[in-house]
Structure formats: structure tokens, C-alpha cells
Amino acid sequence: MTINKQQNGTALTLAVEGRLDTITSPELEAALKESLEGIDALTFDFSALDYISSAGLRVLLSAQKQMNKQGSMKVTGVSEIIMEIFEVTGFTDILTIE
């Protein structure tokens, strides 16, 4: 997994590539922890994300909870396979997917 960060003022985009699984999710969690201060618009770009497991979903859930307190969050570039995981788990109702 690689994470590309792009910050524009108080807007932050994290482009996540590869696999967001048990092994790699802590890296994303750490990246969020160090970058979210003062951010009011968070975007996850998943165009190059191949795989997400419940470990990755947990990170998204806590990011959404955090952003509800300080701004907004959206997820873009979701593939069909990952969308199906979001649908099955009801994440389509709690995330803003564009």
C-alpha cells in the first residue's frame, strides 16, 4: 500500500493505492493521526485501491467520526468490488461516496 498526501489549505486528499488490510491499515491510521489537525475537508481517493478488509473499514469509520466533529469527508474513485463491500456492510449509508 502507498499513501499519497495532497494538502491544499485545510483540505486534505489521501490517495490510497494497493491493499488496505490488517497489515497496512495501521499505516493509514497513523497517517490520519498526524495529518488531520486543522483539516475541514478530507477526501479519500480510492481509484487505485485494489482491496479493503474490515481492518480498512474500521479506519474509515473512525475517520468519519472524527471528521463529523471538524468538517466533512468523502470517498472518491470507488471500484465495483470495493463498492460491494461498502454496500454489504451498510457503509454506503454512512460514507459520502462520489
Place this chain on the structure above:
Amino acid sequence: MKERTVRADTGFLEEVTDFINAELEGAGCPMKTLMQIDLALEELFVNIASYAYRDKPEGGDALIRIDVTDGIASITLEDGGIPFDPTAKVDPDPTAPLEEREIGGLGIFLTKKIMDEVRYEYRGGRNILTVTKKI
């Protein structure tokens, strides 16, 4: 049928995934199905790695077996740890509002949704969990 025994530790997740993927690719499994099986495998293996031997500081092993017959992939995970039936767990509510969402319980729920069948038995002091899916 092929099987492999590894230490029940998340550090072996990649090895387990590679082993299963090689078998599935050899059987002509489509990419989407392969990823869904990977997902179930990850949830179940990580579960064993995290909980099965938590009463034993020395840890233990997990056995992973795969069989593909008549277009049905059948994957079994076995451990000799604490008896635990993940299929007996109450499903999280996928319609719950964000504030009430729990962090845990999603893995086995996803596994049940994604696989065609999830079967648990406890036999000879071993947890035996089998998941099947048409490929």
C-alpha cells in the same frame, strides 16, 4: 487438496493469502471472486491469530486447507486453541447510525455475506471452520 500449516500470527497472513491465491488462480478463479475469498480468509486467519491462543503465551499453529472441486472452492482453517464458533456471533446492524457503529464484529459478518457457506465444528480439540464459494 492442498494444505499448509503456519504459526497463528498476522505476520503470516501474506504467506497464507499467496498460498490460497496460487491455488485459486490455477483453478481459473475470476479476480472479483478471488478478492472476496481473500477477504474471508483474512478475517478468519486474523481472528485465529488474535484470539485462538490468547491463553497460551507460546501461541500455536493454524492449518489452512484448500480444495477446488466442480467449480466450488472450499477453504478450511483449523486451530487447536480456545473453542470459538464465529458463526454464533450476532451480526452487527448494517443500518445503524454512525454514532452507534461498533468497531468489531464486521469481519465475520462480511465473511458470511460474501461466501456461499460458512460452517463451524469443534472436533478432537480443534476449531474447524470451512467456507465455500462457487468460483
